[in-house]
Amino acid sequence: MKTIKLALALSAVLLSPLANADASKGDHTEALQLAVDHPTRSPANVARDKYRNPVATLAFFEVKPDSTVVEISPGGGWYTEILAPLLAAHGTYYAAHFPADSTSDYYKRNRAAFVEKLAANPIYNRVQLTDFAPDNSSAIAPAGSADVVLTFRNLHNWYSNGGDDGMVAIFKDFYKALKPGGVLGVVEHRLPADKMTGEWMKSGYFPQQLTITLAEKAGFIFDSSSEINANPKDTADHPGGVWTLPPVLRLKEQDKEKYLAIGESDRMTLKFRKPVTE
Template identity: 85%
Template sequence: MKTLTLATVLSALLLSPLASASTPTTQASAEALQLAVDHPSRSPANVARDKYRNPVATLQFFDVTPSSTVVEIAPGGGWYTEILAPLLAAHGTYYAAHFPADSSSDYYKRSRAAFVDKLAANPVYNRVQLTEFAPGNSSAIAPAGSADVVLTFRNLHNWYGNGGDEGMVAIFKDFYNALKPGGVLGVVEHRLPADKASGDWQKTGYFPQALAIKLAEQAGFVFEAESDINANPKDTADHPGGVWTLPPVLRLKEQDKEKYLAIGESDRMTLKFRKPVSE
């Protein structure tokens, strides 16, 4: 039996007559996603979270292929970088839009420095293009009109506090400008139940799905689809320490730890938007 490697699958995908389609769903593309998720360079701690983050299904839903140009907004410690970098290394492009280098925030500086160190530590990251993003920052996350996909994972609740509705629309417009016509914006976020959206939800880490859709549409996007790939019906979104009560943070430490471990990570909306082909 022939052993599949990421290089083998990528070569097969490149030679496929479907490789140039806008949203290819070939077996080779699916295999390449799985092999990237199984890449030996991934941290065991990150691999352990796959059951909550469902990376293969999530990236497929967002039309990510090995030949895509992808921008990940706020990659943090690089959880998805460990998957996207090997996936896109041969035939795609990966922009990691991290905190600005000239930020005055000590947290931003430490986070970016750790990410830079991560990129330098393994040649699998040699082709990662490090750009910048922060609410209100004027730096380009990628060349205008260059991206097939812009991705953001669990960030909306942080950004909303930096300008509310208006600030969020401006952020979504930055994503819109980076995308090609027909490009995809993929959003994963802790989901606030609709019946809790009228309270003081901004401190919980959860975000109203209807508001996310409304603000993206105001920026020009068309809401195309939602998925329950990352849903967790056990999560009631009313924990004493907000979403951080749940793993992996476990804000309450040993208090009711087994209860929160049994719930697992948060219930998450998975939303797919598209930039119109013609405006």
């Protein structure tokens, strides 16, 4: 009992002043900034903020402190470190990670690391862990419950395994989880239209127009795009694909300073909406 009380008390300390953020206000920039500045974030993740622009990105996707948000494939938890404290007091955060019953060693290893991360800090006590993988039948969240579904830099992986039909099926899963009027937010490495030739799928980049087309096939309405995460220095034609750039730096020391100077990839930031009436 003492352990539970201590954890709850620590959670309250970690959440303040986010716990007092007014979720009814129209402008949630302050609450988003507080979450981004939360002391539990790792320094390595904070260093990526200049490329990933989390405050502006989440604001564009209409994420609020009282939202119900589903993040698809949260990986090591870069956005978890922001969304968990943002939503802990007034909202709901579903982290749809690799399935618990997967036979893939990669899936099992990554999910286990994420579970360990959640267990290491009380700020994650209210994170609801669900399952997601292409062709997996588990619900990422209760149907019609989510205000926002988010996916960051995942489309190229899904498309390489399932093509057009596989991607439409995935978008339909997101559609099912959203409330009418809910938002699907997509950030992805952007393939220039003139580079959609040859083996472009191996590059890690993905075409913006194809994203829009496939989301619309799943029933979404394309709402708007933003250049928040654009990087004009990225030519999208690197010898090791998008992974040539930081943070991966696939070529290691070869031309390292050149790729560090470019920074992370040029990214499309797209907002779709589930129709209010069908």
